[in-house]
Amino acid sequence: MSTYWSPVVHSLTPYVPGEQPRMANLVKLNTNENPYGPGPAVLAAIAAANNDDLRLYPDPTALQLRQTIADYHGVAADEVFVGNGSDEVLAHAFGALLRHERPLAFPDISYSFYPVYCGLYGIASRPVALAADFSIRIDDYLDPAIGAAIFPNPNAPTGMALSLAEIQRLVAARIPVLVDEAYVDFGAESAIALVKKYPNLLVSHSLSKGRGLAGLRVGYAIGQAPLIEALTRVKDSFNSYPLDRLALAGAVASFGDEAWFRQTRAKVVATRETLIRGLEGMGFEVLPSAANFVFARHTSGHAAEINANLREKGIIVRHFARPERISNFLRITVGTDEQTAALINALRAARL
Numbered sequence: 001m002s003t004y005w006s007p008v009v010h011s012l013t014p015y016v017p018g019e020q021p022r023m024a025n026l027v028k029l030n031t032n033e034n035p036y037g038p039g040p041a042v043l044a045a046i047a048a049a050n051n052d053d054l055r056l057y058p059d060p061t062a063l064q065l066r067q068t069i070a071d072y073h074g075v076a077a078d079e080v081f082v083g084n085g086s087d088e089v090l091a092h093a094f095g096a097l098l099r100h101e102r103p104l105a106f107p108d109i110s111y112s113f114y115p116v117y118c119g120l121y122g123i124a125s126r127p128v129a130l131a132a133d134f135s136i137r138i139d140d141y142l143d144p145a146i147g148a149a150i151f152p153n154p155n156a157p158t159g160m161a162l163s164l165a166e167i168q169r170l171v172a173a174r175i176p177v178l179v180d181e182a183y184v185d186f187g188a189e190s191a192i193a194l195v196k197k198y199p200n201l202l203v204s205h206s207l208s209k210g211r212g213l214a215g216l217r218v219g220y221a222i223g224q225a226p227l228i229e230a231l232t233r234v235k236d237s238f239n240s241y242p243l244d245r246l247a248l249a250g251a252v253a254s255f256g257d258e259a260w261f262r263q264t265r266a267k268v269v270a271t272r273e274t275l276i277r278g279l280e281g282m283g284f285e286v287l288p289s290a291a292n293f294v295f296a297r298h299t300s301g302h303a304a305e306i307n308a309n310l311r312e313k314g315i316i317v318r319h320f321a322r323p324e325r326i327s328n329f330l331r332i333t334v335g336t337d338e339q340t341a342a343l344i345n346a347l348r349a350a351r352l
């Protein structure tokens with residue numbers, strides 16, 4: 001603390017990212033990174049961009065990347081916003097789109113960056129409890145006291161997805177709706193299909209999970225042009241160049257290698273099913289996952305002990321001590337088949 005801090009800094013409760021330990025031979029299943037990483041086309045594009053042009057600023061409008069993403073999703077370039085990770089895209093959306101009179105609703109068990117952005121921008125928040133089965137109940141969001149809504153689809157850390165028809169019921173209420181599709185590549189239906197019809201819908205995507213590029217920091221949002229213009233106005237009041245030349249080159253190349261994307265995604269989805277069967281075989285209850293992680297609790301309880309036991313064996317998963325309702329769950333990223341086997345063997349040896 002310091003007397004030089006502004007009042008808002010005093011009031012912040014910053015987000016705490018999952019740890020990135022520097023240990024050799026770690027089985028790292030704690031932050032939902034993709035075990036396969038970028039394909040050779042992406043690495044070649046980044047290498048080719050690593051040249052004397054780095055003395056020049058990148059394109060502040062990132063037009064080539066926005067056009068590439070627009071073509072990929074069948075929208076127009078002025079319906080695409082890009083940023084330094086989808087976290088930055090979401091932050092700008094909070095600043096650009098959310099009014100401050102009525103609260104922003106989001107699930108009480110969800111991505112913990114949402115309340116952090118509310119704190120940063122002075123936006124009132126309204127956590128909405130998940131149903132008993134941990135699903136999002138859209139009816140709870142159709143309350144006129146709510147000014148806007150955000151949720152991940154699939155939700156994190158549950159991994160559970162909502163259908164497009166359910167999402168449409170909320171979007172039809174005409175409040176701003178942000179659908180955070182960080183994990184959509186692994187199974188859920190994308191709400192991008194609704195963008196043409198609804199001027200109040202913004203859908204965010206990340207290259208960190210499905211495209212194995214967490215280290216490159218690229219995310220984007222799709223919405224009708226006036227919403228994108230709002231985000232661009234905020235971005236151009238903050239940082240003209242959030243994406244550097246290497247990130248732009250790598251991201252464009254990622255959309256050019258559909259085969260790599262599909263193959264690695266299929267492997268993750270297949271391993272997810274192996275992981276779920278392995279966990280269920282040992283007495284875990286696993287929530288239905290449409291993501292590249294599973295959320296599971298053992299019938300004996302003791303998630304904290306299981307977490308500590310795995311850690312001693314060099315296997316890192318994520319345990320949330322709070323809220324109470326999820327304190328007996330572990331969130332486990334889907335890794336390679338070898339990593340999954342190491343996890344299952346370690347759990348078996350622990351004789352739960």
Ligand SMILES: *Cc1c(COP(=O)(O)O)cnc(C)c1O
Binds near residue numbers: 111156205206207218
């Ligand atoms: C990982 C994640 C993000 C952020 O992704 P980046 O593009 O890496 O910033 C956003 N939302 C959810 C729900 C996530 O899990």
